[in-house]
Amino acid sequence: MYPSRCPVCGNIVTPRQQMVCMGCANTFHVIKNPKCLKCGKPLEQEEQEYCFDCTRQTFHFNRGMALWVYDEKVKKSIANFKFHNRREYSKYYVQELLNYYREEIIKTAPDILVPVPLHKSKLKERGFNQAYLLAQGISKSVGIPVVENYLIRSHKTKAQKRLDNRERANNLHGAFALNSSYSEIIFNKIMLIDDIYTTGSTIDACAEVLLQVGVKEIYFLSLSIGRGF
Template sequence: MEKSVVEELLDLIYPPRCPICGNITDDKINYVCKTCKNKLHSIKEPRCMKCSKPILNEETEYCYDCEKRLFHYDRGMALWIYDDIMKKSIGDFKYHGRKEYSKFYGKALAEEYGNWVQSIDADALIPVPLHKQKQKARGYNQAELIAKEVGARIKVPVRTDILYRQHYTMPQKELNDVERRKNLARAFQVKKDIFFLKKIILVDDIYTTGSTIEACTNVLLEHGIQQVYFLSVCIGKGF
């Protein structure tokens, strides 16, 4: 993806930083230090056949969460385990203005799962929305930045005009599983008639218990979407 003149100037004024160590990086292709990239714990087999969480035994097929709870999305994929390294990276991305990290996340998702997305033949990527109050305070929706990077690379449209968060909710990280579900009950809504969409892929930065993706999925299914998948940068362990 070629950079605009404005982007080139911004890189000179605010040099891009490695999303792992935070140091200035001159790697304008991979956006990450080579040594740092090797520190990431990629999701490998065996993984849950539903959400992609790593599991201990491939004979079980599903992780603990997907065994005990019915999720209505079709399937999801994630890149890395949400460990201390990625907690720091995602935290800086979301709360400390490191918007450029989306280039690294988006490129990695497109390279790893681009063929999978194409095989689904999805109509659109839909980023998990923030409440307008929270997005105004933060200045951006991190999921939207990631989705746009992925969409541009694999030529799938990104729709930010479909789904919105109608209720301001507490941060999910502060709640247990039951509280998360209650917190997100009817939190999302569809903006417009979406009869023309059949298969979509939700995009988010972190998948933990699945409550957010499930809440989005349910409202989309209620409005006529036939299949819902998800892509996530990070995911928790399935055991």
């Protein structure tokens, strides 16, 4: 078995039983108040209630939470997690998500956790869905079931990072659908799980589909999120 690598610096973790180097433990910027009441992005001013994105458009989800600001250090860590098969990073990610949001998740009390799906071609290429690993870890701790394939990615889309806001929304139009296996099972409250929230286009596209099939309340939990100002 290969030794674990630190999700912050990438070096082999010492002592070995840790998930992150002792000196790296508080490197990522945890989001504190003030933050957007809708999506959870950090805000500059205490008197602000909503971020720029949430003041100029209507989203289909009820509310969201996120752990870290999506800065260069977090970006590098998540890229290594997803594209260099550092699956062990998910243990640290889940630990930190639960440190800050365990009680909030329990209080929200979703019926199920739904990881944002990957298209089957990307899943085959990568070998795993990073959102599912996060959801699975959370589920084991709080006892809320994960339904991995409740939503499916019905067609392949362009990489969102190369698109502007309008292009992102258009790119995802019709990209998600309810898995036909669950057409007779409607949940009242669902929490979507993902690794990165930027403009909200992906989460919102999922939320729109969920509303259409009868879900009443939709929340999300994201490992990282862009700034709201």
